[in-house]
Amino acid sequence: MSIVIIRQDEKIDLWKNALSTANSDIKIYSYLEDHPVDEIEVAMVWKHPKGSLKPYKNLKYIASGGAGVDFIFEDPDFPKDIPITRVVDDMLASDMSEYVIGAIFSYLKNFNSHKINQINSQWNPTGYRRITDFKVGILGLGTLGQALAKDLVRFGFKTQGWSNTKKVLPQVNSFAGPLELDAFLATSEIVICLLPLTPKTKGILNTTLFEKLPMGAYVINVARGGHLVDEDLIKMIDKGHVSGACLDVFHEEPLPENHPFWQHKKIHITPHCASVSDTQSVVPQILENYKRMKAGKELLHLVSFKSGY
Ligand code: NDP
Ligand code: OXD
Numbered sequence: 001m002s003i004v005i006i007r008q009d010e011k012i013d014l015w016k017n018a019l020s021t022a023n024s025d026i027k028i029y030s031y032l033e034d035h036p037v038d039e040i041e042v043a044m045v046w047k048h049p050k051g052s053l054k055p056y057k058n059l060k061y062i063a064s065g066g067a068g069v070d071f072i073f074e075d076p077d078f079p080k081d082i083p084i085t086r087v088v089d090d091m092l093a094s095d096m097s098e099y100v101i102g103a104i105f106s107y108l109k110n111f112n113s114h115k116i117n118q119i120n121s122q123w124n125p126t127g128y129r130r131i132t133d134f135k136v137g138i139l140g141l142g143t144l145g146q147a148l149a150k151d152l153v154r155f156g157f158k159t160q161g162w163s164n165t166k167k168v169l170p171q172v173n174s175f176a177g178p179l180e181l182d183a184f185l186a187t188s189e190i191v192i193c194l195l196p197l198t199p200k201t202k203g204i205l206n207t208t209l210f211e212k213l214p215m216g217a218y219v220i221n222v223a224r225g226g227h228l229v230d231e232d233l234i235k236m237i238d239k240g241h242v243s244g245a246c247l248d249v250f251h252e253e254p255l256p257e258n259h260p261f262w263q264h265k266k267i268h269i270t271p272h273c274a275s276v277s278d279t280q281s282v283v284p285q286i287l288e289n290y291k292r293m294k295a296g297k298e299l300l301h302l303v304s305f306k307s308g309y
Contacts, residue, residue, distance in 0.1 A: 002039045003290065004056065006031040007046040007065060015044065015065070018279035023287050042290060046277075050075045060293050061085060063286055066277050067092060067144065069303050070197035070224060084303040085289055089281050093147035096275035100148055100192055100220060101155065103246040103268070104136065107190070107218050112244070112268050131156045137188025139204070140195035140223065141167050141174065142309075144275070148194065160184060164307075185212040190220065196309030197224035205229065210236040216243045222274045225250035230261070237266050248274040 003026060005015050012030045019028045029035035031052060040056045046065035053062065054077050062079070064072060064086040072078050106112060108129045117124045136152050138145045141161035146169060152159040153171045160173035162184045167174040175184035185191070191213060195201045205221060205228040213219075219242055221228050230251065236242040244266035250259075253272055261267050289299045303309060 001025060001041070002027040002029060002036065003042040003044055003286075004029045004031050004035060004040045005044045005065075006048040006052050008049060009046070011046075014279060015283075018283045019044075019286065022283050023290075026287075026290060041293065044286060045072065047071045048075070051077045053078050061289070061299060063289065064303070065282075068196060068224065069309065070226070073198075073308055080305070083299055084305075085299050085301045086303055087277050087282055087285070088143050088301045089277070089285065090147075091278050091281040092275050093144050095278075096144045096194070096222065097148045097151045099248070099270075099274040100222060101151060103220050104157075104190060106268070107244065107246070108134075113265075116265060132158075134158070134189045135160065135187050136190045136192065137162065137184055139191065139193045141169070141172075142194070142196075145192075145194040148192070160188065182212055185209060186214065188217065189214050190218045192220040193223045193227050195223050195227060197226045198308035200308075202226050203229050205233065207232040207236060210242055213242065215241060217241075218243050219245040220247075221245070222248045225253070230259075233267075234260060234264065237264070244268070246270075248272055 003019065005012050005028065016028045016030060019026065037055045038058055041058060041060045042063055043053055043056060043059055044063045044065055053075065059079060059082055061083045062072060064084065067087050069084055069086050072084055110126055110128055113126065135158040138149055138161040141149065141163040145161055146167065149159050149161055149169055149172045159171065160175065161167065162175045162181060164176060166176040193205060195204065205219065210232065219233065233242065233245055237244060246268045247261065248270045249272050255261060255269065261269055285300060292299050
């Protein structure tokens, strides 16, 4: 009856305490403390060190501590014969939606340039834009993309999304597959990336894609740094084809001190905090899956090895 938590940030104790408090019958260990490796049935991982899953020979499944699982597939040594689960959570979805809507309003009302003007003591009342001026396109209409689409519609944005399979969502125009990508891009004046990082989506935010967006489009990447070709974004912003960007995720995190994004006036960055797994809402689903595993039932929120998400 044991779970090991493997992550390299400062949150191991937070999760250990939250899981132990919710169910004291299950032994919860940090991978950094002495623990009976052969008794571990579940590894709850978040950006674990590559190879760190190898010692656990009796694992029944791997639980990602977040919605994304790209970091598991990037570990050549993760066990391939057991299931992977991920976080699918209403709070994670609403937090993401709030972040993206905040970023969109900040763009429409020029908050970033006004902040720069303030720092320089400049009074510069520039024009602003309205909700009705824009069509918003979401790359990835999954759990987070759909929750965002619903909220955008509620605010009155013309909303569309792109995914592998067509969706039926009230007042959301759905595009699917590579053949419909260009039509989706051509009409997305604000484009938000909420795709999982897989071999098919790696580097998708590149010059070719940006050129297909309407002139002056705004880009928001809240998915993974690996989706974006950094130098292509800077080139397209400097050319004026893309008017700016809001980025929460990066190839290397923390973003290296000398990265050009830090100083770029038209790029707004946040430190991978758009939406963070919350112990209160995520612990119950981790424990529910543990119960299911023990009872031989199908796990919730399974990841497809074929699609990589
Ligand atoms: P889902 O798996 O629920 O949704 C993924 C969506 O992307 C689906 O609509 C899927 O299509 C679509 N998709 C995947 N591959 C392709 C492709 N090749 N072409 C077209 N569409 C594709 O994921 P979530 O919504 O839960 O999360 C999305 C990502 O957000 C996570 O993987 C993670 O990287 C990131 N994230 C970032 C956070 C942050 O704080 N910045 C927080 C949480 C998540 P279909 O529906 O047809 O399968
Ligand atoms: C996630 C994340 O994938 O926080 O959940 O990025």
